[in-house]
Structure formats: structure tokens, C-alpha cells
Amino acid sequence: MKSTTSSIEDIQAKIREAKKAARRRAFYKFRANKGAVAGAFILGFMLVLAVLGPYIAPEDPYAFDLRRKLEPPSWDSPFGRDELGRDILSRIIVGARYSIGIALASVFLGSVVGVFLGLVSGYYGRMVDSIIQRITDVLLAFPIIILSIALIAVMGVGITNLVLAIGISTIPVYIRLVRGLTLQAKSREFVIAARAMGKSGFYIMRKHILPHVLPTVIVQSSYYLGFTILIASGLGFLGLGVKPPTPEWGAMLGSGRTYLFSYPHVVTFPGIFILLTALAFNLVGDGLRDALDPRAGVHRR
Numbered sequence: 001m002k003s004t005t006s007s008i009e010d011i012q013a014k015i016r017e018a019k020k021a022a023r024r025r026a027f028y029k030f031r032a033n034k035g036a037v038a039g040a041f042i043l044g045f046m047l048v049l050a051v052l053g054p055y056i057a058p059e060d061p062y063a064f065d066l067r068r069k070l071e072p073p074s075w076d077s078p079f080g081r082d083e084l085g086r087d088i089l090s091r092i093i094v095g096a097r098y099s100i101g102i103a104l105a106s107v108f109l110g111s112v113v114g115v116f117l118g119l120v121s122g123y124y125g126r127m128v129d130s131i132i133q134r135i136t137d138v139l140l141a142f143p144i145i146i147l148s149i150a151l152i153a154v155m156g157v158g159i160t161n162l163v164l165a166i167g168i169s170t171i172p173v174y175i176r177l178v179r180g181l182t183l184q185a186k187s188r189e190f191v192i193a194a195r196a197m198g199k200s201g202f203y204i205m206r207k208h209i210l211p212h213v214l215p216t217v218i219v220q221s222s223y224y225l226g227f228t229i230l231i232a233s234g235l236g237f238l239g240l241g242v243k244p245p246t247p248e249w250g251a252m253l254g255s256g257r258t259y260l261f262s263y264p265h266v267v268t269f270p271g272i273f274i275l276l277t278a279l280a281f282n283l284v285g286d287g288l289r290d291a292l293d294p295r296a297g298v299h300r301r
Contacts, residue, residue, distance in 0.1 A: 036287020042280035049096035091247035109167030114174020122182025215292035226281030
């Protein structure tokens with residue numbers, strides 16, 4: 001009895017060591033990717049702005065002074081002022097919370113719902129799979145931006161509705177991705193063994209299949225965060241995002257597009273921050289893909 005218990009403990013210890021070694025390899029792979037490291041630093045800076053924005057902004061982002069409207073960048077206002085005399089730097093700093101928060105919330109919504117439906121569809125198959133996949137086909141027939149616009153037209157403008165619209169639009173992509181991975185995992189030995197032991201379907205999905213698909217979902221989500229930043233900013237530019245005077249980056253572009261050629265600083269700086277944030281998410285996603293994929297080769301240096 002003691003020898004059996006000891007052997008089980010040895011196996012569990014080896015499994016823990018193997019997981020630690022895998023995490024170390026993933027970290028070193030990620031660190032070797034210079035683009036991913038640069039993206040992580042940019043992303044960290046943006047997240048600091050999102051968390052501390054209201055406390056570190058030099059001015060009130062909502063306070064306007066028409067006497068100083070459209071002032072170019074200066075020592076007093078490094079990014080200049082907009083059409084109402086509001087400090088653009090302060091609005092960008094505070095707006096990071098809205099732009100990045102919308103992206104994080106919408107991707108979280110889309111990934112959670114999409115992963116659950118993808119697991120159920122791939123594992124149970126038959127009628128359940130058929131129903132979920134037909135609904136997915138309908139949603140995939142529309143580009144994400146078009147589907148988001150249609151949902152906002154039905155639900156109305158606002159931060160909550162914007163998150164729901166973008167999140168719902170990304171659900172079918174996760175369903176297809178996770179369903180394919182689940183179909184592959186169903187034939188693996190560890191799933192067959194769990195079935196033979198009489199484990200329930202939800203137990204197998206949660207304990208065995210979900211850890212198998214999670215790395216791919218994480219990589220996909222990192223790419224989609226950059227994509228949703230662009231989608232949310234595009235909707236804000238069209239006036240379908242957050243309501244003014246909220247300093248969301250896309251809405252700032254939309255309100256300042258009239259001055260694109262006469263006072264380009266009004267749209268240049270919000271555009272740069274949108275570009276940098278989307279680029280950072282994509283660079284981090286590229287690094288995560290190589291770090292979490294055991295088949296990945298040597299990184300570009």
C-alpha cells in the first residue's frame with residue numbers, strides 16, 4: 001500500500017515538474033522574441049494609463065476653454081487642444097480606460113461564451129452540434145464590423161451596448177476554433193480513459209479538453225484585443241460608440257476629423273495611441289503563439 005501511494009506521489013511530482021519546465025520554456029521563448037517584449041512594454045504602459053489615467057492627467061479632460069480652442073502643441077499643452085479648448089493629452093490619458101476597457105470586456109465576453117459553445121458543440125455533436133453550427137454560419141456570414149453596427153442599431157449607443165455588440169460579433173470565431181480543437185482532443189487517450197472511468201461530459205470538458213484548447217484561445221484573444229481596439233475606435237469615429245463628451249480615442253478622431261488638414265494635431269495623437277495599442281496586442285499575440293505552441297521553431301531575432 002505504501003509503495004503504491006509513494007509511486008502516485010512520484011508521478012504527481014513529475015507532472016508538477018514537467019508543468020514548471022514547460023512554463024519556464026514558454027517564458028524564455030517569449031523573452032527571446034524582441035518584438036513581443038517591445039509590445040509587452042508598450043502594452044504595460046497603456047495599461048498603466050488605463051488604471052491611473054484620472055489621477056495622473058494634467059488637466060480635467062472635460063473642462064473646455066473656447067478662448068484656447070485648436071491651440072497647437074506647446075510646453076503648456078504637449079498635444080495641443082481640441083475644438084472646444086480641452087487638453088488633448090489629458091483626454092488621451094483618461095480615454096485609455098475606455099478604449100482598452102471596451103476591448104478587454106468585449107473579448108472576454110466573446111471568448112467565454114464562444115469557448116463554452118465550442119466545447120459543447122464539438123464534444124456532444126449530433127443535433128446540438130448542428131444547431132450551434134447553423135447559428136454560427138449565420139453570424140459568420142456578416143463581417144464583424146457590419147454585425148456590430150447592426151447590433152448597435154438595434155440596442156442603441158452606449159458603452160455597455162458597444163461591448164455587447166463587439167463581444168457577440170466575435171463569439172462565432174471562438175466557436176469554430178474551439179470546436180475544431182475539441183474534435184481533435186476527443187480522440188486522445190486521456191479523454192478516452194476519462195470516459196472509460198465513467199466521468200461526465202462536463203467534467204471531461206472542464207478537466208481535460210479545456211486545458212488542451214486554452215493556449216490557442218489565449219493567443220487568439222491577444223490578437224482579437226488589437227482587432228477590437230480598431231473596431232471600437234471605428235465605431236466611435238462613426239458616432240456609434242460611447243456618447244460624448246467621454247474621451248474615447250475613436251470618438252476623439254470622429255469629433256476632430258473636420259480639422260484633419262487645418263489642425264492635424266487634433267486627430268494625430270489619438271490615432272497614434274490607437275495604432276500603438278493595436279500593434280502592441282498583435283506583437284504580444286505573436287510572442288504568445290510561439291511560446292505556447294510546442295511545435296514552434298526558433299524565434300525571429
